Amino acid sequence: MERGLIIFLNGTSSSGKTSIAMEMKKQGEIPFHHLSIDQFLHNYDQFIDTTYPDMKPTRELEANVMADILFGPIGSLYYATIKLFSEMGLNVIVDTVISNDKWFNDFYDLLSDYPILFVGVHCSKEELARREQSRGDREIGLAHSQFDYIYAYDEYDLEVNTEELSPAEGAEKILSYINSDQEYSAFKKLNRRKGSVL
Numbered sequence: 001m002e003r004g005l006i007i008f009l010n011g012t013s014s015s016g017k018t019s020i021a022m023e024m025k026k027q028g029e030i031p032f033h034h035l036s037i038d039q040f041l042h043n044y045d046q047f048i049d050t051t052y053p054d055m056k057p058t059r060e061l062e063a064n065v066m067a068d069i070l071f072g073p074i075g076s077l078y079y080a081t082i083k084l085f086s087e088m089g090l091n092v093i094v095d096t097v098i099s100n101d102k103w104f105n106d107f108y109d110l111l112s113d114y115p116i117l118f119v120g121v122h123c124s125k126e127e128l129a130r131r132e133q134s135r136g137d138r139e140i141g142l143a144h145s146q147f148d149y150i151y152a153y154d155e156y157d158l159e160v161n162t163e164e165l166s167p168a169e170g171a172e173k174i175l176s177y178i179n180s181d182q183e184y185s186a187f188k189k190l191n192r193r194k195g196s197v198l
Helices: 017-026 037-051 065-087 101-111 125-135 142-150 167-179
Strands: 006-010 033-036 092-095 116-122 158-161
Touching (some): 006 017
Parallel strands (some): 006 092
């Protein structure tokens, strides 16, 4: 049995990754499992709220302390789940934002030998700001703060511009690439990164 294909959609928050993933899941030709880091974080929140409904913290946490404590372990579980699905022969769409070197290296160390289609999901800073305003569920400026790190890569197997293509057209472009039987080699050419952990 071959390992499942991992489609790594690399783009900032609000760049259109989830919309493309949803369109890819709709088509029936190739089965995909959409794994989103947002789902993992949401499920953890639900677990805490359901299991400990009367919990009342006795000290106040500074902003982002909870995320700093939890994101690393939850991220590790997320990456391990991607690996598990691929080992089971299941095709996976990776929907996350890897915005610092530690997160990238964790992903790279675990999955660099797996079949990964590395897709750049691009969008201008101006459009990202407009989408954040329109969504209302993202911190304004978040995508801008991620932009330079996320798009520091200079080679992809495939690139999709979500200002020029609808989610359905972006999904179709990716599916056409898969069906063309071209190699997935861009991610294997990357190296571990050295630098800041944000």
